[in-house]
Amino acid sequence: MDATKDVTVKKKKTLATRMWQQKELILIALPFVVYILVFNYAPLMGWLMAFQRYRPGLGLWEQEWVGLENFKMLFSDASFIRVIRNTISMSLINLSLGFFFSIAFAVMLNELKNRHVKKIIQTVSYLPHFLSWIIVTGIVLDVLSTETGVINQLLMALNVIEQPINFLADPKYFWWIVGFSNVWKSTGWGSIIYLSSMSSINEELYEAAEMDGANRLRKIWHITLPGIKPTIFILLLINIGNIMNAGFEVQYLLGNGLVQEVSQTIDIYVLRYGISLGNYSLATAAGIFNSVISVVLITLANKFSKAAGEESLF
C-alpha cells in the first residue's frame, strides 16, 4: 500500500541470506557437489604427470620433470595426428547419423495413433542400448562375414554383387560400419528424450494447422520439429563436448591390421603407446589434449548458440 514500506521491504537480499533461506536445497545438493569435487576435480592434480617422466613406485613430487617433452612427442608423431583425424571423423559421423536417425525415429513414432503398438515398438527399440559392445560387435562380425553373413547373402541374392565383399578388410567402409553399429544400438534410447519433448507440444497447434489445410508432412515440418528445437540444441551442445571421445570399444573390437590407419582412435593410441608400454605420462598428455579441445569446442558452440538466439548451456 505504502510506497515507502515497499521500498524498505525490498532491500537487497545478500547472498548469505539467500543461501540460508534455501538451506534444505543446498544440503540436498551438497553430497553431489562433494562427489564431483572429489572424483572429478581432485584427480586433476594428476595432470602434473604429463609434465614428468612418470615412474610408478615413486611419489608424485619425486618424479623427474620433463616439461613439454611428452606433448612434443605426441604432436611430432604422424600416427597421433592420424588418430585425431580418425577420432573426429568418427565422432562427426556418429553425431550426424545419431541425430538424424533418433529424430526421424521419434517423429515416426509420434505419428503412430495406436498406443499399444507405439509402446511395444518403443520398448523393443531401446533394448539394444543395454547390450555391451562385445555382444554387438560379435553380431556385426557375423552379419558382415563373407561366408555366412546376412548382408553379403542378401546383396548376392539381389544380384547387386557377384562376389561377397569383405567389408571389414576395406578401410573405406570402416567409419560407416562404426556409424551404423552406433545407430543400431542407440537410436531407440536417443529417441526417448525427443519423444517426451514432442508430447509436450500443444495439441491446439496441430488442430490449428489442420484447419489451415496442412497435411501430415507439413505438420511435422512446421510444428513438431520447431517444437523440439530447444531440445535438439541442448543435446547438440552436450554432444559436441564428446567429439573427442569417439569411443574405444567398437574400434578396438572391430579393428584389424588392414584398417588400423582409419580405425585407431585417441583412446586406442593412448592404450598402445601409453599404458601398454608403461608410459603413463604420455597417456596423461593425450588425455589433457582431449579435455582442452572438448572444453574449447563446448565454449565456442555455446557462444554461437547464444548469439543465434537459441538455447545455451551457460
Added chain:
Amino acid sequence: MKKIVKWSLTALSCAALLAGCGGGNGNGSESDQGQAKTDADGTRVYSAFMGVAGKELPEDNRINVALADLVGARAEVTWLTGQTAKERIGVMIAGGEYPDMMDASDAYSQMVDAGGFVPLEDYIDDYPNIKALYTDLEWEKIKAANDGHIYAIPQFSSVKGENMETNYGQQAFWIQKRVLQWANYPQITTVDEYFDLINAYAAEHPETDGQPTIGFEILTDDWRYFTLENPPAFLAGYPNDGAAIVNPDTLEAKVYDTIPEAKAYFQKLSEQYDKGTVDPEAFTAKYDQYIAKLSSGRVLGMVDQYWQFEQAVNSLKSQGKDEMTYVPFGLVLDPSVQPQYKEVPSLNTNGGLGITISNDDVEGTLEFLDGILSEEAMILRTWGEEGIDYEIDENGKFYRTEEQRANWINTDWVDTNAIDYGYLPAYKGMYSDGINSVLPHEQLSEFQKNLVDIDREVLAAYGHEKWSDFMAVQDPVTPWFPIYTERDSWTSSDPAGIAKQKMTEVKMKWLPKLVMDGPEKFEANWEAYMADYEKNVDYKVYEEKLTEEVKRRVEVEEEILEKLGQE
C-alpha cells in the same frame, strides 16, 4: 508436509555422503589382497594372480583339499580375463595393492621397476625343494639378469632327469592327419611340398561336413599375429629367438623382416591366396572365430604354436574327429637348411612366480611353495591320488585304468576334481625312482595307451614313438636363448620400445596387404613395405639393443662358469 519431505531428503543425501567417507579404506573388496587368511581348520590361504588366461577351479576340489591337508596351506588362484597382463598389472601398480603371489607375465619388468616383488635370493637356501629346482649356474644366471636379485621363480624351466616330452607344444606348420593318410604319409620338408599337398587334397574334398574346406588358416588377431610374421626366421633355419635372428659367430642380432626368406615366404602366401587356398577372412577374423573354424575340422593346415589352438584340438577330440587333428612339420624353403623349430626347455630369467610386497607372510608363503614341490606333493599335483587316479604295478610303475584315463580326458570331470596350480613352481622330467615321469601324458606307456587308431597309424608310418619326434630340436643351445625375453622388458622410455611398437604397426598394415593383393602386385607392394619400414621403424636401435643383450648374456655365462669352476 513439505518441510518433512525436504528434511528427510536432506538427511538421506547426507547419510549417503557419509557412508562413502566413513568406511575408510576397509570398504574395499571382501577378499583383502595381501592379508593372510586362514581357513577354519587352520590351513593358511594365499592369494595368487596369474597374468595369463586360465581356468579357475573350485577350492573344494578333491585334489585341492588333499594337497592343502598335506602341505598345511593353499593358494587361491585367479587368472587374467579380458585385458592384457600389462593393463591389469599396470592398474595394480598404480594402486599399490597386489595379491600375495603373482606371475606378472609380460608385465614383469614393470613390476620390477615399481619395486613390487620381494627379493628372494637370501631366502632360497633355506628351502631345499625350491633350491633344487635349478642348478647353481641357473640361479646365478637369474641373479645376473636381475641386478643380483631373484624376484621370481621360473615355473617351466625345471627338468629333473630326462626330458620326457611326448606332445609337441611349440611352433610348426601343422597339417591334418586325414590329409596325410589320404596321401599315404609322404615326407614333407619344404613349404612348396606342403602347399602342393594341401591343394591336392582340397581339390578332392571341397567340403567338410557340409561346410567349405579351408586350405590354410592364419591367426592374426592383435598380439597373436606373430604367427603371420615370424615364419621367415624358422624357414631360414633359426630357432625361436622371437625378436630377431642372431648370428652365432658374430653375436649380432638382426631383424628377420627384411631377409630374402621373408620375401620368398610372403610371395608364396600371396600366390596361395590368389588360388583360394588361404582363408579370405584370415586377416579380419578374431581369435574366437579362428578357434571355431579349427574346431569344425575344416581347416587343413596352419602355421601356429600349439598352445594357441590347443582348445580347438581338445574340441575335435571330444567330437571324435581325431583324423582332423594335426601333425607338426618343421618346414624350410631350401631343403639344405636345417630347421630348429623345437626348443630345449630354456631358463627364463625374466619371469616366473614372485612374492609381492603386499604379502605379510613371506616365510609362510615360501614354506607353502617348498611344500608343494616335495615329491609327495608333486605326485598329487600331477598324477593324483593313488587308488583313485592311478595305480602302481609290481615294478613300481604308475599306470591308469581305462576308467581313470576316461576321467582325465573328460573336461567336466577334470574341472571338478583337479587343481589349478599350473603356474605355481613345478618341475618336469622324471621322479627320483627313475621309473615314472612327472607328467602322466609323458609316461610313454600311458601316452601309447591314450592313442586312437589313426594316431598309431601316423606314428608308425613315420617311424616315430611320439609327436615330439617329428620336430628337430635346436642345436646348439645358445647362451642367449631365448632373446625375446629381453624385448619384453622394454618400456616406452627406450627408443627400442617405440621401435618395437612401430614395427608391429607397420607389419600389421603391410603383411595382410602383401598376401591379399596377389602375386602381380607383390613386387610393388614389397618395395612400398620396405620403404615404409625403413622410414618409420628405427630398427637399428632395436638391433643394437638386442645385440648388446646377446653379448651380455654370453659374457655372464662365461663369468658364472668360471666362478663356479673355482668354487
